[in-house]
Amino acid sequence: MPPPLQAEDVFLSKLRNVWEADTFVKLTLSDPVPSEGAGVVRKIKARPVELKEGRKVSVVECFQTREVTKNYPVQEAVRVLAEAFAKGFLRAHLFATTGDFQFRRDSSGKVSVRSARPSFTQAPDFSHDKRNVAQDALARAPFLQHLGVTNVDGLPRPGMAGKLRQVQRFVEILGHLLEDVGWDPSRSVRVADMGAGKGYLTFALAHAFRERGWKTEVIGVELRSELVENANMAALDLGFSEVQFVAGSIGQWQPPGALDILVALHACNTATDEALFLGLQSGAELLVTSPCCHQEIRPQMRLGAPLLPIAGHGILEERQAEIITDALRAHLLEIKGYHARVFEFVEPEHSGKNLMLAGVRRKSGGRSVEVLREEMGAIWKAFGLQKQCLTGLLGEEPR
Numbered sequence: 001m002p003p004p005l006q007a008e009d010v011f012l013s014k015l016r017n018v019w020e021a022d023t024f025v026k027l028t029l030s031d032p033v034p035s036e037g038a039g040v041v042r043k044i045k046a047r048p049v050e051l052k053e054g055r056k057v058s059v060v061e062c063f064q065t066r067e068v069t070k071n072y073p074v075q076e077a078v079r080v081l082a083e084a085f086a087k088g089f090l091r092a093h094l095f096a097t098t099g100d101f102q103f104r105r106d107s108s109g110k111v112s113v114r115s116a117r118p119s120f121t122q123a124p125d126f127s128h129d130k131r132n133v134a135q136d137a138l139a140r141a142p143f144l145q146h147l148g149v150t151n152v153d154g155l156p157r158p159g160m161a162g163k164l165r166q167v168q169r170f171v172e173i174l175g176h177l178l179e180d181v182g183w184d185p186s187r188s189v190r191v192a193d194m195g196a197g198k199g200y201l202t203f204a205l206a207h208a209f210r211e212r213g214w215k216t217e218v219i220g221v222e223l224r225s226e227l228v229e230n231a232n233m234a235a236l237d238l239g240f241s242e243v244q245f246v247a248g249s250i251g252q253w254q255p256p257g258a259l260d261i262l263v264a265l266h267a268c269n270t271a272t273d274e275a276l277f278l279g280l281q282s283g284a285e286l287l288v289t290s291p292c293c294h295q296e297i298r299p300q301m302r303l304g305a306p307l308l309p310i311a312g313h314g315i316l317e318e319r320q321a322e323i324i325t326d327a328l329r330a331h332l333l334e335i336k337g338y339h340a341r342v343f344e345f346v347e348p349e350h351s352g353k354n355l356m357l358a359g360v361r362r363k364s365g366g367r368s369v370e371v372l373r374e375e376m377g378a379i380w381k382a383f384g385l386q387k388q389c390l391t392g393l394l395g396e397e398p399r
């Protein structure tokens with residue numbers, strides 16, 4: 001049996017998810033232990049703030065007669081708040097645009113969580129303002145006009161609103177992930193975009209790095225040679241000398257050296273597994289994928305009690321197979337030393353293919369590999385699985 005999760009883990013993971021999904025509104029820690037005493041912090045309040053130097057979290061410690069405010073970088077705030085909850089408070093109330101979450105910790109460190117409908121369905125306005133400015137600027141970027149996504153006014157061309165939204169969210173999420181990786185901006189970065197298609201995201205990557213002033217080499221790998229030819233012409237026309245497209249299959253392609261970032265958005269079926277494998281093999285610190293067309297697990301999947309009601313409903317079986325596939329992929333990333341994150345990256349109305357699976361290589365820590373393998377084995381057994389592409393490539397089939 002894996003050990004029960006501790007207060008810090010349960011809370012930390014929820015807080016991170018809420019932050020990564022950009023749904024964080026505010027947080028309160030209350031019911032302090034000890035509850036009395038001169039220097040006791042009676043409550044902590046946290047909310048996001050937009051400062052000149054970027055997004056921070058304002059953390060207010062409320063003493064009996066005064067308040068002390070500190071602004072933390074996001075990652076540090078998440079850590080500080082999780083630690084404060086685990087050590088000094090029995091209740092936490094987290095407000096997100098997706099729901100309200102009430103955590104209670106007992107004296108043994110066990111945590112219960114209750115969720116309720118969101119009290120706030122809108123994130124604080126300031127972030128909208130700033131994000132809108134950045135997104136408008138991106139929509140006007142020459143590469144999006146050249147690729148036929150937007151017109152000169154930065155408005156989506158007919159049928160391209162979903163693609164524009166994907167590109168905008170991708171660039172925004174990439175920014176958050178780069179913050180997590182914490183690279184020195186003076187280094188150069190090699191990025192591979194697997195299953196690059198027409199290169200929308202490949203150019204978006206190059207654009208995002210240019211905006212930061214980073215030196216990059218961006219390689220788009222695509223099966224269809226006509227798309228590769230067109231995309232290379234676009235790179236030439238747009239003056240993106242750091243971008244190159246190559247014709248090839250994800251499973252066969254050899255990168256010219258170690259990769260720093262591996263991207264694969266909507267690479268079909270097991271092409272996502274092959275891309276993740278390549279990223280792991282080539283030492284990429286950041287893996288960004290959006291899996292789609294999950295076809296491998298469904299024909300193998302056996303649905304026994306208590307999941308029998310799923311059987312016979314095509315869409316439910318399909319979603320169940322997707323969930324199992326991506327959960328296994330996330331666990332494999334954790335086993336290989338990455339912090340795996342699964343979240344929706346665009347709103348469902350823009351694309352049904354809206355799940356993102358990202359991995360950031362850990363510098364230290366992580367869950368026990370034995371426990372992760374045990375948990376994988378349990379899924380494998382429960383659903384009668386025979387094979388899963390990434391599991392096989394990594395030689396991680398449960399014994």
Ligand SMILES: C[S@@+](CC[C@H](N)C(=O)[O-])C[C@H]1O[C@@H](n2cnc3c(N)ncnc32)[C@H](O)[C@@H]1O
Nearest residue numbers: 195196197222223224248249250265266268271
């Ligand atoms: C749905 S498109 C996504 C394109 C792009 N990533 C995007 O999100 O705009 C998938 C692309 O992956 C390519 N593809 C699929 N399997 C591949 C493989 N094994 N190797 C290389 N490219 C592949 C397809 O030809 C197609 O252009």
